[in-house]
Amino acid sequence: MKTKLNITELLAKRKLEVNKSNVPLPDKPIIDKPIIDKPALTLAERILAIKQARESNQANDKSEPEPVLKPLAKAIQSVNSVNSSQGMHGEVITYNKEQLEFITMAAEGKSCILIGAAGTGKTTCSQGAIKALINSGNIPALKTDGHKHLVSGAPGIIITAYTRRAVNNSRKIQSEDFKSNCITIHKLLEYAPVYYESIDPETENVKRTMRFEPTRCANNPLPSSIRTIIIEEASMVGTDLAEQLFAACAHPVQFIYIGDIQQLPPVFGRAILGFKMLELPTVELTQVYRQALESPIIRLAHRILSGNPIPVTEFPEWYVPNKLTLHPWKKKLSAEHAAMTLCAFFKGAIDKNIYDPEEDTILIPFTVGCGTIEINNNIANFLARKRAAVTYEIMAGFNKHYFSVGDKVLYDKEDAEIIAIETNHAYTGAKVQKESIHLDYWGHNPKAAEERDLGSTETLVNADMLLSSLASQSTEDRVTQASHSVTVRLLDSEIDSTVSKAAEINTLLHSYALTVHKSQGSEWRKVFVCLHQSHNTMLARELLYTGCTRAREELYVICEPESFIKGIVKQRVKGNTLLEKAEFFKGKL
Numbered sequence: 001m002k003t004k005l006n007i008t009e010l011l012a013k014r015k016l017e018v019n020k021s022n023v024p025l026p027d028k029p030i031i032d033k034p035i036i037d038k039p040a041l042t043l044a045e046r047i048l049a050i051k052q053a054r055e056s057n058q059a060n061d062k063s064e065p066e067p068v069l070k071p072l073a074k075a076i077q078s079v080n081s082v083n084s085s086q087g088m089h090g091e092v093i094t095y096n097k098e099q100l101e102f103i104t105m106a107a108e109g110k111s112c113i114l115i116g117a118a119g120t121g122k123t124t125c126s127q128g129a130i131k132a133l134i135n136s137g138n139i140p141a142l143k144t145d146g147h148k149h150l151v152s153g154a155p156g157i158i159i160t161a162y163t164r165r166a167v168n169n170s171r172k173i174q175s176e177d178f179k180s181n182c183i184t185i186h187k188l189l190e191y192a193p194v195y196y197e198s199i200d201p202e203t204e205n206v207k208r209t210m211r212f213e214p215t216r217c218a219n220n221p222l223p224s225s226i227r228t229i230i231i232e233e234a235s236m237v238g239t240d241l242a243e244q245l246f247a248a249c250a251h252p253v254q255f256i257y258i259g260d261i262q263q264l265p266p267v268f269g270r271a272i273l274g275f276k277m278l279e280l281p282t283v284e285l286t287q288v289y290r291q292a293l294e295s296p297i298i299r300l301a302h303r304i305l306s307g308n309p310i311p312v313t314e315f316p317e318w319y320v321p322n323k324l325t326l327h328p329w330k331k332k333l334s335a336e337h338a339a340m341t342l343c344a345f346f347k348g349a350i351d352k353n354i355y356d357p358e359e360d361t362i363l364i365p366f367t368v369g370c371g372t373i374e375i376n377n378n379i380a381n382f383l384a385r386k387r388a389a390v391t392y393e394i395m396a397g398f399n400k401h402y403f404s405v406g407d408k409v410l411y412d413k414e415d416a417e418i419i420a421i422e423t424n425h426a427y428t429g430a431k432v433q434k435e436s437i438h439l440d441y442w443g444h445n446p447k448a449a450e451e452r453d454l455g456s457t458e459t460l461v462n463a464d465m466l467l468s469s470l471a472s473q474s475t476e477d478r479v480t481q482a483s484h485s486v487t488v489r490l491l492d493s494e495i496d497s498t499v500s501k502a503a504e505i506n507t508l509l510h511s512y513a514l515t516v517h518k519s520q521g522s523e524w525r526k527v528f529v530c531l532h533q534s535h536n537t538m539l540a541r542e543l544l545y546t547g548c549t550r551a552r553e554e555l556y557v558i559c560e561p562e563s564f565i566k567g568i569v570k571q572r573v574k575g576n577t578l579l580e581k582a583e584f585f586k587g588k589l
Contacts, residue, residue, distance in 0.1 A: 099125045102283040106228075106256060107132035113234075113257045113277055115578075116285030118301050118549045119292030122258055123173065125285065126230060129256065130157060133228060142181075145223040147216075149187045151180040156225040160185050162236040164415060164491055165522040170232055185231075185241055186414075188222070189214035189248055193497060212412065212495075214244050221250035234259035234273040236521035242272035261573065261582075262305055263546045264517060277582035284578060296324035297548060297555045304545045309568045312561035325556045326564070335369035335534040342370070342530055342558070343378035350382065357383060357408065360526040362513040363547045365538040370530075376510035380407055381441035391439040392421045393432045396482040396505035400432075402441040403486060403508070410511045410518070411488050411497070420487035424500045427481045516547045527551035531559035531567065539567035 095103065099121060105112045106129035116122045133139050134155055144150045150158075159170045159182045171182035194213045197206055216222050229245070231237060234257040257280070259273045292298045300318060303310060310318070315326040333341060346362065349355035355362075357379060367373050381402075384391055389404035403409075407418045421435075433439060438447040445451070485500035486508065499505060516529075529547040531539065544567040548555055557564070 093124065093128065095125070095128060096121075096285075096287055098283050098285050098287070099128065103128045103132050105281060105283070106254075107136050109133075109136075109138060109228075109254050111255045111280050113259075113273070113280050113282040114285070115259050115261055115273075115277075115282060117260055117262045117288070117305060119288045119295070119298040120285035121287075121289060121292075122260075122285060126232075126256075126258055127173065130230075133157060139227055140225050143223055143225045145225075147223060148190055149180075149183055150223070154178060154181050156223075157181060157228045157230065158183065158188060158226055159230045159232060160188050161232040161521060162241070163233070163521040165524075166233045166236070169523055185237065185245060186212075186214075187494075189216045189244060191215070192495070212497075214248065216248040217244070218247050218250065220248075222248045224251045226253060228254045228256065230256045230258065231272075232258050233521040234276075235261065235263055235271050237272050239270045239272050239275065260549075262542065263520060263549075264542045264572070274582050277578060282578060296320040297551055300324060300555070301545055301549050304541055304548065304568050307541065307569060307571065309565040311565065315561075323554055327556065327558045329532075329558070329560050332533070332560075335532060338370040338532045338534075339374045343375055345558075346375065346379060346528075347382045350379075355526070355528070357512050359524065360528070361519065361522075361524045361550070362528045362530060363516050363519050363550065364513055364530045365516055365535040365543060367515060369534050370532040372513040372515060375513040377402075377441045379512040380404070380510045383407075384441070388437050390435050390437050391441065392435040392484055393439065393443060394421075394482055394484045394486070394505060395427075395430055395432050396502035399502075399506055400443065401505060401508065402439070402443065408511045409488060410509045410514075411490065411499070411507060415491040415511060416488040417491065418486060419489050419496065420498075422485050422487075424481055424483055424485045426500070427483045429481075429483065432483045516543050519550050520546060523550055523552050525552055526554040526556070529555065529557045529559075531557070531563045533560055533563055536563065536566060539563060540570045540572040541568055542572045544568060 102112065102114050102125055114122055114125060134157070139155050139157060142150060142152055142154045142156045144152050154177060159167070159174075161167045161170065162185060164184055167182050167184050171179045174182060191212050192215050193210050196209045196211070198209075199206060226249075229249075255276075257273055257276050261273070261277075288298070288302060293302075296318065310326070312328050315328060318324055318326050329338070346355055350357065362372075362375060364370070364372050364375065381391075383389075384404040384407070387406065389406055391402055391404045394401045394403060403418055403421060405418055405421060409416050409418060433443065433445060433448070434451060436445055436447065436451055438451075439445040480501050480503065482500055482502045482505040484505075485498050486505060487496060487498040488508070489496050499508070527547070527550045529544075544564075548557070
């Protein structure tokens, strides 16, 4: 079995070969070089042109090829070299025509797009492109220029994505010396909290606010040694974040977008992938490999994409132990009863080690009714009671929340964990219950009477602190404050952030159960997709496909037979051509 490619050694070797031939290293990325006079040539025509040039060279005493073909010949040689190499598990890699076309474009330094459904070889293809780029001799060693997260000496190729999980998926398949090049867009841009002070023109009070902003920008650009940026799960990247990334590149950069337009279109606004598909050369992978179809999850995903419904009589045929289960509801249930049944199932699954909240997730189309809110409350409460955690009732505006240290939450669209909860002495609103290990996530505390007397002592101890805090706060601040401050650790950007305003607290959501839309770009070991008849307005082929392909090792679907059929038959992303789908996939304007 062949070990992973040591990319740093390959880069150094390639530079040595170039220097031995007395050819200077390039000062500019390959995208600035002319590739061929006729860019409309097909891949087969390009390879034929190189073959003819080589034959002509041999006939003329091995003279050099025409200068215009040099970069292209180098790229094709790189592709051929990669094509004959072995993969991570010792297998011989053979690329199909579309994959070769993409790798050739990437090796030429062209910005381009690769799209394809699950199992079509996007990951293998992108790895081939990385090797071909390094073999081309046009990728310099990275100089970090003070960047906090990058490592000097690695190749100047960055693999990035919107979510930490998508980045981790890419990092797992890289060699050790290239793992540091896999980084979220937020970390690449070195997002950090920025504090602002402004004067209220009416009250003349100072108002202080905080926002997360990129520290890498036009005035503090990314290192110029970054020559290629590969954006994985590009359908998740909005135009606003993409514009920040473009602004931070003060030098020419090759952008490669990789995505799957069979997934749900974005709900947050406009996706950069849709726009770029209308601007850049796009290669679509359509061949599903036999090895991929050996996975029951991939087979199910492509059956869903086919639009051919799966009746309940076929459910047993799809069952593969510890891989895939299609579990129909035994009878019709109301949304509330279905939610209670699911909550009981997942609490039992935790005790039986069938469901691990740290590694697995639950996906549901809705938030209310048979949705994420009730299931999140049940699981968070169940886990807090198991670890004897203190639970806090937090008042934020007109909303009450219940949190404990150790809870998994989403904050500012990032995965986070609550690491501290403290009383906010600037709060002057309605009284909240005292924190307790007996307080549940619906506000019930059977030991409240026994614990009630403890509250007066805390009030006396903190009286001076409260008066000092109130004196320094504006009237507006006192109104907008929440009863507690919550410190969360953002897992993507590794930043600790403390929030105390009501509006900020209201954005905190438990993340044990997510909507399918929020799951895009992420992957978990085991995924439970839960469907109910009350979700019918949301059910569509793209939603089922997106939910099912979030599972890395095991998929467990709980559904009503007719809901599953409805989801497969109904298609949301319209269009028969790539251009039509790109227009639809740009998202809402």
